[in-house]
Structure formats: structure tokens, C-alpha cells
Amino acid sequence: MSGKNRKDIKPGLSVSVVQKKDQRSGKLTKGVVKDILTNSSTHPHGIKVRLESGKVGRVKEIHS
Structure with missing residues (x-):
């Protein structure tokens, strides 16, 4: 799964x-999702999230 949906x-x-x-x-940067910042259902570069550490970035990989 990529982080585009x-x-x-x-x-x-x-x-x-x-x-x-x-x-x-x-x-x-690895982390745990705290908030989802992207409002649209998809994004070509990945959904923007805030991690529990406070760092913000676009999801590239989802770990099981």
C-alpha cells in the first residue's frame, strides 16, 4: 500500500x-500517525500527516 489514498x-x-x-x-522518517492533514481523498505525492513526534510529511510507506 502506498500513502496516496x-x-x-x-x-x-x-x-x-x-x-x-x-x-x-x-x-x-518513521513514525505513528497523529493527524491527517490532507482533506482530499487522494494526493499524487502522498497524504500529508502529522506524526506523534510533531513532524509533518507525506506518507510514502505504510507498515503493517
């Missing part, structure tokens, strides 16, 4: 996101 992402889910500052390098 909002319906696949729920608070409490473990994900990897790319933060704005890391977009060029593609460095991923």
Missing part, C-alpha cells in the same frame, strides 16, 4: 513519511 491511513498507524526538507534526498 486517504482511506488507507488512520491515526495510530505506523508509516514512513518524507518531510519537506528531505524531499530532494528522499530521506524517510
